[in-house]
Amino acid sequence: MRFSVRTKGHTDIQNITGEIQKIVESSGVKQGLAFIFITATTASLFLNEYEKGLLADLKKWLTELVPEKGNYHHNLLNGDGNAHAHLRSLLFNSHLFVPIENHQLALGRWQSVLLIDFDNRPREREVVIEVIGK
Numbered sequence: 754m755r756f757s758v759r760t761k762g763h764t765d766i767q768n769i770t771g772e773i774q775k776i777v778e779s780s781g782v783k784q785g786l787a788f789i790f791i792t793a794t795t796a797s798l799f800l801n802e803y804e805k806g807l808l809a810d811l812k813k814w815l816t817e818l819v820p821e822k823g824n825y826h827h828n829l830l831n832g833d834g835n836a837h838a839h840l841r842s843l844l845f846n847s848h849l850f851v852p853i854e855n856h857q858l859a860l861g862r863w864q865s866v867l868l869i870d871f872d873n874r875p876r877e878r879e880v881v882i883e884v885i886g887k
Contacts, residue, residue: 754780758878760796760870764812764841768803769880770865773851774858776882783856785886790848792879795838795872797845802863815841821873838871845869853886 754776758767777787791798801807818841825836849866852859858866870876 780884782886803865841871
């Protein structure tokens with residue numbers, strides 16, 4: 754199963770938990786795993802709290818760790834100015850496994866499945882989900 758997410762780029766963070774939960778419920782799987790994958794090299798997935806302050810801290814930390822403006826070989830070779838986005842995505846995952854219990858994602862109280870887009874422009878991102886179980 755696939756779905757698209759429209760992002761703003763520039764470290765835009767989207768909570769995609771609800772979409773994934775709908776797919777899990779429609780699959781009929783009671784116990785198993787949800788495999789979630791992002792088909793992009795400048796976006797990633799992660800589990801964390803979807804809270805305004807934490808998200809601001811994360812964006813600040815990423816900006817300090819991997820600045821947008823830098824002497825990056827990728828930018829010199831390709832001219833697209835998004836080397837920082839590729840490097841930031843390496844700090845996260847392109848995929849996640851989340852357990853399923855009683856037709857529900859078995860997330861902790863404050864956990865959400867989050868998509869983070871590091872690119873330097875808006876994008877249409879595609880998320881692939883495979884629900885495995887019985």
